[in-house]
Amino acid sequence: MNKKLIASISAIAVVATLFAGCAKKDDSTTKTTKEIKVGLSTDEGGLNDKSFNQSADAGIKKAVNDLKVGYKAVESKTKDDYESNLDALVADGSDLVFGIGFQMETALGNVADKYSDKKFAIVDTVVNKPNVVSYTFKEQEGSFLMGVIAGKTTKTNKVGFIGGKDEALINKFEAGFVAGVESVNPTAAADLLNRKNVAYVNSFADAALGKQAAQNLINSGCDVIYHAAGGVGVGMFQAIQEANKAGNKVWGIGVDMDQAQTLPQYADIILSSMIKRVDTATYEATKSVVDDKFQGGKNVVLGIKEGAIGIAETSSKNTPKDVLDLVQKYQDAIKDGKITAPSTIDELKAFKPVDVK
Incomplete structure (x- = not known):
């Protein structure tokens, strides 16, 4: 009987050790997170327009700093570039692809249809697709x-x-x-x-x-x-x-x-x-993907009440x-x-x- 008891205790100890080893391995796996990649295509104004596109770019650059996402931006020179630029960003592995500007509405809609498993965002117009979030402003x-x-x-x-x-x-x-x-x-x-x-x-x-x-x-x-x-x-x-x-x-x-x-x-x-806080829109859309809270098919409208429209702080210099x-x-x-x-x-x-x- 004593020999059987000792054998049983030994068997339990071995199984417990195996489970402990498995649990440890699973724990290390859950700590490994994939970097979120964001892609952005401008409209014809380019990244350095000192205005609309630059504000969009600034929002994602803030997300790069705050949320540690990867980022790639491409510039469109003409409308012919829109769809090919968006395609290229998807091919590059972007988890979220932005089309910046109302002129990109058709192109982004086409690309969203081609890649229904990917996430997209557009600023200044609405694309009614289940994998696209749209941001418009007052x-x-x-x-x-x-x-x-x-x-x-x-x-x-x-x-x-x-x-x-x-x-x-x-x-x-x-x-x-x-x-x-x-x-x-x-x-x-x-x-x-x-x-x-x-x-x-x-x-x-x-x-x-x-x-x-x-x-x-x-x-x-x-x-x-x-x-x-x-x-x-x-x-x-x-x-x-x-x-x-x-x-x-x-x-x-x-x-x-x-x-x-x-x-x-x-x-x-x-x-x-x-x-016009375009940077708020691009940052929040990026954060929604990082937080796994992306809401495709939604149109977010931002104005004075939402703190996204206002006047420049430097206005007091000349006004x-x-x-x-x-x-x-x-x-x-x-x-x-x-x-x-x-x-x-x-x-x-x-x-x-x-x-x-």
Whole structure:
């Protein structure tokens, strides 16, 4: 009996040792995590547009630092590059692929269909696919605030707007801006409403076109110009700077990022910039994949209330305090739902100016 007991105890000890060894091996396996890889394709503006694409890039670079993800970005020069760039990022092993800009809607939809097991994100338009998360913004809200600044600053009562392409997205900037001007200075809004002082250049990259458009607006008497045109805006600032050196007092208003910081050489002629937190969208989408909380098929809409639309911190350098105080009142009214900024040209036509005291 004693021999049998000893044998049984020995057998149990051996089995326990084996299980302990297995448990240890399984534990080490669970600690090995795969690095998440993120890919991004810009639209035609390129990564260094000091505006929209650069903001998207900044959000993922923050994720690289905070979340330790891998990252590869490619630039599109023309629309012909969109789909091939997205294909290449999938082939490179990206766990999440971004298409930046409304112009990439068709291309990203096609690629999402081809790779239904992959995750995608797009900014500035909606792609209704189960493996795509879409981020859109209420650009009209921030543009409204820029309109308030322009309307209160102009001395000539002539204000201009330069857009990249005359399409629905950029019309949101125009409509909100004109409504803001109209609310504080109806006289200055007149040639915006009839689009006499509105210029679309059919590009988001050609700075020379932005410069020419700005020169035309300045020659027509505009002393404040707002752009929603990506890299084209650099040309606008060049024209404004040259006009000031020639003795004219003209101001520019930037977009997407604080352009007094991204383009410091023009900081002295920039009143403000409409901040659009594209970086928040790209960071949050990346984090959702890292946290295994990606929600394909969802459209995330971001505005003032969500803290994704606002005005540049450097605005106080060139914009008087009383104007910024008024801007704050309008911002609060929009946030509280008391003002709905128009997002289309038709909505602008029906908009009734709002006087906030």
